[in-house]
Amino acid sequence: MSYTVKEIFYTLQGEGANAGRAAVFCRFAGCNLWTGREADRHRAVCRFCDTDFVGVGPDGGRFASAEALADAVAERWAAGTGQLPDAAWTGGVAPLVVCTGGEPLLQLDEAAVDALHAAGFEVAVETNGTQPAPAGLDWICVSPKAGTTLAVTAGDELKLVYPQREAEAQPKHFERLSFRHFFLQPMDGPDLAENTRAAIAYCLAHPRWRLSVQTHKVVGLR
Numbered sequence: 001m002s003y004t005v006k007e008i009f010y011t012l013q014g015e016g017a018n019a020g021r022a023a024v025f026c027r028f029a030g031c032n033l034w035t036g037r038e039a040d041r042h043r044a045v046c047r048f049c050d051t052d053f054v055g056v057g058p059d060g061g062r063f064a065s066a067e068a069l070a071d072a073v074a075e076r077w078a079a080g081t082g083q084l085p086d087a088a089w090t091g092g093v094a095p096l097v098v099c100t101g102g103e104p105l106l107q108l109d110e111a112a113v114d115a116l117h118a119a120g121f122e123v124a125v126e127t128n129g130t131q132p133a134p135a136g137l138d139w140i141c142v143s144p145k146a147g148t149t150l151a152v153t154a155g156d157e158l159k160l161v162y163p164q165r166e167a168e169a170q171p172k173h174f175e176r177l178s179f180r181h182f183f184l185q186p187m188d189g190p191d192l193a194e195n196t197r198a199a200i201a202y203c204l205a206h207p208r209w210r211l212s213v214q215t216h217k218v219v220g221l222r
């Protein structure tokens with residue numbers, strides 16, 4: 001298996017229950033719910049995406065093996081922290097890689113998860129949940145999209161971009177699934193302020209749901 005990666009960078013996780021935690025982000029190229037071309041956005045299944053995941057950027061690459069991918073991720077951790085991730089890590093806060101995209105589960109397979117573990121990382125994924133997940137993931141964040149069917153119905157956090165007007169994408173549709181945390185993340189775009197007010201109101205009325213602010217955008221992190 002080879003891997004096409006848009007960008008790999010070191011930053012703080014901006015969203016969800018791990019917000020504020022240092023991590024290498026590995027953004028895989030391509031998605032099954034949008035081509036990534038602006039001309040296609042109006043007819044995509046997922047139309048509110050805030051991310052450029054097309055092709056290979058200056059901080060990305062094509063990797064011929066899981067080991068080559070893990071080496072590139074470890075190199076970014078070392079560049080950011082001054083230390084290689086400890087492959088013999090046994091406690092405390094582990095080096096973290098967040099696999100995102102695009103849709104990471106189109107490419108992230110068990111060989112890649114194993115290689116990232118061997119390099120010393122805890123492996124998290126940000127997924128739209130439409131593709132089955134490989135074994136061994138340490139953290140699964142599913143962000144469901146209207147018009148799709150979930151293949152991943154259990155995990156660590158369910159992070160719903162809010163509001164989505166379609167009936168099948170309402171929060172109550174997901175709250176009985178097997179996740180530890182349930183977040184509403186205000187939809188970024190022209191209506192962010194209004195969407196944030198609506199998400200706050202929903203969380204106040206339904207305390208099972210917590211607010212996920214995209215903190216990296218607030219503080220100017222990548």
Ligand SMILES: C[S@@+](CC[C@H](N)C(=O)[O-])C[C@H]1O[C@@H](n2cnc3c(N)ncnc32)[C@H](O)[C@@H]1O
Pocket residue numbers: 031048049050051100101102103104126127128129142143159161185186187188189
């Ligand atoms: C760019 S996606 C990549 C991972 C995966 N394809 C997914 O959708 O979960 C990363 C996260 O950003 C969220 N997101 C995308 N566009 C957004 C927007 N306009 N406002 C808020 N969150 C957004 C997604 O729902 C997901 O939780």
Ligand SMILES: Nc1nc2[nH]cc(C(=O)O)c2c(=O)[nH]1
Pocket residue numbers: 011012013014015025051100101126216221222
């Ligand atoms: N800092 C930061 N945190 C993030 N959490 C999820 C992101 C994503 O695009 O998947 C993201 C991102 O792009 N940057």
Ligand code: SF4
Pocket residue numbers: 031032033034046047048049050051053101102103128145
């Ligand atoms: S599923 Fe994720 S990567 Fe794909 S278009 Fe939607 S938000 Fe963007």
Ligand SMILES: [Mg+2]
Pocket residue numbers: 050051
């Ligand atoms: Mg992002």
